[in-house]
Amino acid sequence: MDKLIIRGGNRLSGSLPISGAKNSALTLIPCALLTDEPVTLRNLPRLADIDGFQHLMTQFGVSHSIAGSRPEDFGRVVTMETTRITSSTAPYDLVRKMRASILVLGPLLARAGEATVSLPGGCAIGNRPIDLHLKALEAIGARIELAQGYVKAIAPDGGLTGGRFDFPVVSVGATENVIMAAVTANGTTELTNAAREPEIVDLCNLLAAMGAEIEGIGDSDLTIHGVKRLHGASYKVMPDRIEAGSYACAAAITGGEVRLEGARAGDMGATINALRNIGVTVEHDAKGVDIAANGALKAVNLSTAPYPGLATDMQAQLMSLLCKAEGTSILKETIFENRYMHVPELARMGAEIETEGRTAIVKGVEQLTGAEVMATDLRASMSLVIAALAAAGETQVRRIYHLDRGYERLEEKLKLVGADIERVGDD
Numbered sequence: 051m052d053k054l055i056i057r058g059g060n061r062l063s064g065s066l067p068i069s070g071a072k073n074s075a076l077t078l079i080p081c082a083l084l085t086d087e088p089v090t091l092r093n094l095p096r097l098a099d100i101d102g103f104q105h106l107m108t109q110f111g112v113s114h115s116i117a118g119s120r121p122e123d124f125g126r127v128v129t130m131e132t133t134r135i136t137s138s139t140a141p142y143d144l145v146r147k148m149r150a151s152i153l154v155l156g157p158l159l160a161r162a163g164e165a166t167v168s169l170p171g172g173c174a175i176g177n178r179p180i181d182l183h184l185k186a187l188e189a190i191g192a193r194i195e196l197a198q199g200y201v202k203a204i205a206p207d208g209g210l211t212g213g214r215f216d217f218p219v220v221s222v223g224a225t226e227n228v229i230m231a232a233v234t235a236n237g238t239t240e241l242t243n244a245a246r247e248p249e250i251v252d253l254c255n256l257l258a259a260m261g262a263e264i265e266g267i268g269d270s271d272l273t274i275h276g277v278k279r280l281h282g283a284s285y286k287v288m289p290d291r292i293e294a295g296s297y298a299c300a301a302a303i304t305g306g307e308v309r310l311e312g313a314r315a316g317d318m319g320a321t322i323n324a325l326r327n328i329g330v331t332v333e334h335d336a337k338g339v340d341i342a343a344n345g346a347l348k349a350v351n352l353s354t355a356p357y358p359g360l361a362t363d364m365q366a367q368l369m370s371l372l373c374k375a376e377g378t379s380i381l382k383e384t385i386f387e388n389r390y391m392h393v394p395e396l397a398r399m400g401a402e403i404e405t406e407g408r409t410a411i412v413k414g415v416e417q418l419t420g421a422e423v424m425a426t427d428l429r430a431s432m433s434l435v436i437a438a439l440a441a442a443g444e445t446q447v448r449r450i451y452h453l454d455r456g457y458e459r460l461e462e463k464l465k466l467v468g469a470d471i472e473r474v475g476d477d
């Protein structure tokens with residue numbers, strides 16, 4: 051297993067490219083199941099999760115061709131073609147490694163009339179049930195059975211009917227699943243309190259490009275008029291707002307000045323507000339976001355919330371930044387019940403953080419120090435990298451396969467802006 055060695059203290063400066071969004075790509079890829087024509091995704095990030103998802107797609111008869119980008123470029127262009135669905139089963143072995151695999155349920159059900167998908171189980175950040183995915187699919191006509199760790203969804207003989215569903219809790223994945231199932235239903239679907247993350251807008255825009263009829267894109271109330279069939283399309287994956295926010299924290303904690311090339315400020319409102327309140331200068335134009343941290347960092351109170359609130363996927367990285375702020379900050383994690391796995395690891399680096407349930411109290415310290423730490427999940431891992439960049443001495447981050455799920459060529463990008471970071475084989 052590889053590990054990262056980071057020698058902290060370098061002030062980051064320069065420009066680094068932002069990749070296509072992992073969480074968008076993971077819902078755009080299964081859209082290829084909805085049509086027999088080719089679907090091309092451009093700016094697809096090169097990540098372990100994307101490779102894993104494509105492997106899963108081959109299980110259903112999807113063929114892939116990769117074109118267009120040189121090995122040294124970030125991202126790639128992938129064309130998927132699903133002439134016919136050869137299997138509608140997603141086995142445990144493939145699903146357990148990647149929770150987002152559950153997103154094949156809706157499109158498989160829509161196209162093949164049935165789908166059998168292994169229950170994804172919990173993960174390091176929390177329980178993560180899929181009850182809302184199933185209830186929303188039932189509301190548009192699916193029959194759901196659970197047996198031996200698998201969920202089997204069956205459409206009525208004439209296909210899904212459409213229907214109404216009011217989400218009792220905002221769920222990104224459940225919203226995505228039901229949208230993908232509803233676009234070719236026989237009737238109309240009305241969703242209320244749906245998630246409206248930018249990645250859902252990206253999904254709706256691809257589906258619209260494939261011929262879907264969706265009203266209210268970007269809103270929490272969506273109306274989907276089912277169409278007979280979808281056609282192929284070529285679509286560019288949106289920039290990753292969480293990757294961009296992560297590098298913004300990395301720049302800020304080192305007192306640096308970094309341009310995030312290709313980042314879209316419009317998707318990053320809550321993160322940009324948080325950074326500005328912390329004392330970081332954030333400017334932007336149509337082609338990117340500029341981060342500059344010249345003065346002292348200030349303590350703030352932050353709470354995660356569904357979009358347009360502060361993304362839970364930014365909580366750990368902002369916490370690292372606040373470890374170096376003057377004063378005491380209070381963070382509240384409202385989305386996942388166990389998303390403070392980075393706290394004991396940050397404490398190994400000299401951070402002073404106390405947690406009480408879903409609240410973390412972060413007392414800023416003068417100096418973090420390098421240590422051997424363990425990555426526990428994707429964003430927790432990034433928070434350790436951010437802390438390490440500002441720490442005195444050397445930090446070793448182990449179990450970095452978590453980072454490879456969501457950060458395309460992390461150390462290469464950080465080196466571009468002057469970080470002292472290398473990946474070595476673990477002993």
Ligand SMILES: CC(=O)N[C@H]1[C@@H](OP(=O)(O)OP(=O)(O)OC[C@H]2O[C@@H](n3ccc(=O)[nH]c3=O)[C@H](O)[C@@H]2O)O[C@H](CO)[C@@H](O)[C@@H]1O
Binds near residue numbers: 177181220222
């Ligand atoms: C691949 C992907 O896009 N992952 C993102 C997606 O995850 P994911 O789609 O899994 O997250 P959800 O938005 O569904 O989860 C939000 C909350 O709803 C609960 N819930 C969810 C579904 C359900 O059926 N029942 C239920 O109770 C969850 O436990 C959680 O407390 O959104 C999360 C919240 O922004 C992000 O942290 C993840 O990075």
Ligand SMILES: C=C(OP(=O)(O)O)C(=O)O
Binds near residue numbers: 150429456
């Ligand atoms: C929690 C995340 O991803 P996933 O839903 O794929 O686990 C994340 O991207 O921070």
